Amino acid sequence: MTKAITAQSLRKVYPGNPPVEALASIDVEIQDNEFFTLLGPSGCGKTTLLRLIAGFEHPTSGKLDMFGESLLDAPPYKRPINTVFQNYALFPHMTVAENIAFGLQMLGTPKASVNATVGEMMELVQMSHLADRQTGQISGGQQQRVALARALAPRPKILLLDEPLSALDFKLRKQMQLELKRLQTETGITFIFVTHDQEEALTMSDRIAVMSNGAIRQIGRPREIYDRPADRFVADFIGDTNFLPAEVISNSGEVTRLRLSSGQEVDAHARDGAQGKVTLALRPEHAELTDDGAGLLAGTLREVVYFGTDTHFHVTLDDGSDFVLRRQNSPADGNDFATGDRVGLTFPAGAAQVLRD
Amino acid sequence: MAELSNTVSQRAARNRWLLLTPALIILIFAASGPLLITLFYSFLTPGDYGGVEWKFSTDAWFGVLMQRDIFDDTLGWSDAHLSILWRSVKLSVLTTIACLFFGFPTAYFIATRPKKQREFWMLLIIIPFWTNLLIRTFAILELIRNEGTINSILIALGIIDEPIQMLFTEFSIILGMVYVYLPLMVLPIYAALERLDFRLVEAGYDLYATRFNVLRRVILPLVKPGVIAGSILVLVPSLGAYVTPRVMGGGNQLMLGNLIELQFGQGRNWPLGAALSITLLAIVMVALLAYVRAAGNEEVKHG
Ligand SMILES: Nc1ncnc2c1ncn2[C@@H]1O[C@H](COP(=O)(O)OP(=O)(O)OP(=O)(O)O)[C@@H](O)[C@H]1O
Ligand SMILES: [Mg+2]
Numbered sequence: 001m002t003k004a005i006t007a008q009s010l011r012k013v014y015p016g017n018p019p020v021e022a023l024a025s026i027d028v029e030i031q032d033n034e035f036f037t038l039l040g041p042s043g044c045g046k047t048t049l050l051r052l053i054a055g056f057e058h059p060t061s062g063k064l065d066m067f068g069e070s071l072l073d074a075p076p077y078k079r080p081i082n083t084v085f086q087n088y089a090l091f092p093h094m095t096v097a098e099n100i101a102f103g104l105q106m107l108g109t110p111k112a113s114v115n116a117t118v119g120e121m122m123e124l125v126q127m128s129h130l131a132d133r134q135t136g137q138i139s140g141g142q143q144q145r146v147a148l149a150r151a152l153a154p155r156p157k158i159l160l161l162d163e164p165l166s167a168l169d170f171k172l173r174k175q176m177q178l179e180l181k182r183l184q185t186e187t188g189i190t191f192i193f194v195t196h197d198q199e200e201a202l203t204m205s206d207r208i209a210v211m212s213n214g215a216i217r218q219i220g221r222p223r224e225i226y227d228r229p230a231d232r233f234v235a236d237f238i239g240d241t242n243f244l245p246a247e248v249i250s251n252s253g254e255v256t257r258l259r260l261s262s263g264q265e266v267d268a269h270a271r272d273g274a275q276g277k278v279t280l281a282l283r284p285e286h287a288e289l290t291d292d293g294a295g296l297l298a299g300t301l302r303e304v305v306y307f308g309t310d311t312h313f314h315v316t317l318d319d320g321s322d323f324v325l326r327r328q329n330s331p332a333d334g335n336d337f338a339t340g341d342r343v344g345l346t347f348p349a350g351a352a353q354v355l356r357d
Numbered sequence: 358m359a360e361l362s363n364t365v366s367q368r369a370a371r372n373r374w375l376l377l378t379p380a381l382i383i384l385i386f387a388a389s390g391p392l393l394i395t396l397f398y399s400f401l402t403p404g405d406y407g408g409v410e411w412k413f414s415t416d417a418w419f420g421v422l423m424q425r426d427i428f429d430d431t432l433g434w435s436d437a438h439l440s441i442l443w444r445s446v447k448l449s450v451l452t453t454i455a456c457l458f459f460g461f462p463t464a465y466f467i468a469t470r471p472k473k474q475r476e477f478w479m480l481l482i483i484i485p486f487w488t489n490l491l492i493r494t495f496a497i498l499e500l501i502r503n504e505g506t507i508n509s510i511l512i513a514l515g516i517i518d519e520p521i522q523m524l525f526t527e528f529s530i531i532l533g534m535v536y537v538y539l540p541l542m543v544l545p546i547y548a549a550l551e552r553l554d555f556r557l558v559e560a561g562y563d564l565y566a567t568r569f570n571v572l573r574r575v576i577l578p579l580v581k582p583g584v585i586a587g588s589i590l591v592l593v594p595s596l597g598a599y600v601t602p603r604v605m606g607g608g609n610q611l612m613l614g615n616l617i618e619l620q621f622g623q624g625r626n627w628p629l630g631a632a633l634s635i636t637l638l639a640i641v642m643v644a645l646l647a648y649v650r651a652a653g654n655e656e657v658k659h660g
Contacts, residue, residue: 054563055562056559056562056563075562076559076562076563077562077563077564077565077566077567078565081563082563082564083560083563085556085559085560087556089554089556089557089559089560090560091557091560091561091575092557092579093578093579102561102564102566102574103564103565106564106565106566106567106570107565150564151563151564154564154565
């Protein structure tokens with residue numbers, strides 16, 4: 001597979017007093033035709049990385065290649081990369097159609113061909129009926145589509161999307177998520193998508209890079225990120241997680257034998273040979289309630305919260321820590337546990353993940 | 358009920374008029390009044406030693422563009438007046454273009470500085486404004502006159518033998534007016550640029566627009582109101598300029614302002630001066646009308 005973007009030790013420090021290190025040292029390879037997502041909390045450097053790729057900022061040091069060739073000397077208007085801006089940045093003095101045509105016109109595309117592509121693009125994003133509207137007179141969702149069409153019209157090799165859905169309401173966002181994914185598959189353009197919404201990242205991406213404080217914590221497919229978080233930050237940021245203290249007994253490849261705080265032993269998953277005291281991450285839906293004494297851990301049921309599709313059980317373990325367990329509801333379920341009951345907790349071998357410190 | 362609300366709204370309307378009174382008084386006595394007097398005077402006969410005689414005459418209006426030959430009494434175009442009129446329009450337009458040429462990059466430079474630095478640069482632009490117009494004009498004169506700074510330096514360096522005649526030319530008038538009116542161009546363009554969303558500029562670059570195309574297709578259309586306002590602010594006082602052409606033109610490069618002054622002074626032809634004033638006003642009005650129309654179009658488009 002060809003690599004659309006390769007970054008090596010990419011670093012960006014904004015000058016100032018004090019200077020801000022927005023990107024510490026980024027190493028990442030983004031494949032051609034990939035839906036790649038940058039996920040992380042506010043201020044972690046997602047936009048900065050996009051701006052470096054787009055060419056609006058210059059890296060302080062490091063290498064940045066596109067399809068094997070250095071990008072660093074190319075001004076933004078020479079890079080076959082387009083951006084869907086967070087605020088859309090539509091030209092207010094142009095109509096919808098003029099906005100979409102802009103990139104093609106700047107590339108010197110013949111007029112007939114521009115018109116054809118603009119028509120095609122407006123159909124693609126279902127905006128044909130609003131072609132002659134000023135961009136100030138359309139709704140947020142429609143602006144978002146125009147921004148998308150404008151960025152897609154010149155057929156870029158790479159499309160950068162900076163939280164394009166964050167301004168939309170829940171329902172529209174869901175719908176646009178599916179549409180974006182469909183567009184990416186249909187056009188085969190590499191999408192680099194920025195979000196701080198973990199669910200959005202998990203549903204749309206081929207691969208996700210989880211960032212924090214200007215560094216990439218983990219890169220992987222959504223399942224990998226969710227089931228096998230590399231460290232505490234990733235486990236905490238994505239989904240809900242229970243953290244359990246444990247001690248390594250033995251180690252063979254990716255399977256590690258551990259002793260829990262209750263003294264019980266269990267197999268867990270570890271990326272590299274872990275030693276001594278470690279922290280385990282366990283998803284709430286991977287654990288099960290058992291009768292007291294039958295599980296790997298024991299505790300007291302503090303609260304049962306009914307959520308419609310599932311029920312959350314809040315347990316205080318005997319070592320004093322809190323544990324949350326999630327069980328999908330089914331019509332057959334009875335109310336088998338009540339608050340105040342002594343309960344046991346169990347989970348299958350390999351369900352828990354040993355975290356890197 | 359209906360009656361009550363009626364009286365309330367009537368009282369509100371009355372109060373509104375009451376509040377407007379000071380503005381109306383100023384408008385009537387300070388703006389329209391003198392204008393009407395001027396218009397009235399332009400239809401009178403000049404007195405022998407200045408002033409007017411209370412006798413109706415349209416001679417002054419003929420005199421704006423025409424003249425009667427002293428010998429055979431035939432009516433012909435007044436070449437002197439026409440050339441002054443033409444010079445006024447030409448120099449004012451050139452001044453406006455030059456101000457735009459220098460003012461736009463200046464405003465752009467300031468608008469793209471970090472916020473804290475902008476105040477400093479704006480101050481540099483505004484400081485000359487606090488200085489008396491005459492002093493600023495004489496400062497330029499000192500620079501460009503034949504024995505002035507520029508010529509002295511050039512001669513001392515051996516680049517030229519004879520001083521370059523810069524003073525008392527149309528060039529020197531334009532130079533003087535550009536220097537004096539440049540802030541009037543920079544300020545509104547700067548205000549427009551400061552409001553400009555520079556992310557749109559980035560969007561332009563992102564969509565393959567070169568610097569020139571970003572300027573032409575993105576920045577200029579968006580700051581057009583500022584450019585138009587600046588152009589009007591420079592063009593209007595240039596058309597009526599009096600001090601600068603007098604000092605820099607040396608008396609033989611008259612502009613409309615000087616011609617008008619002449620009629621009220623040595624010329625002793627107040628009606629002609631009044632008619633010329635009204636003519637100047639008409640030219641300015643046409644320029645303003647063009648502005649309102651252009652700005653109005655803008656509004657319709659942005660709705
Ligand atoms: N032009 C700038 N000058 C100085 N510091 C900056 C600049 N732009 C961003 N920063 C800082 O760099 C860090 C990373 O910013 P960035 O915009 O990349 O974050 P982000 O991940 O996109 O956040 P968000 O999710 O809120 O958009 C932040 O601490 C921010 O304050
Ligand atoms: Mg951002």
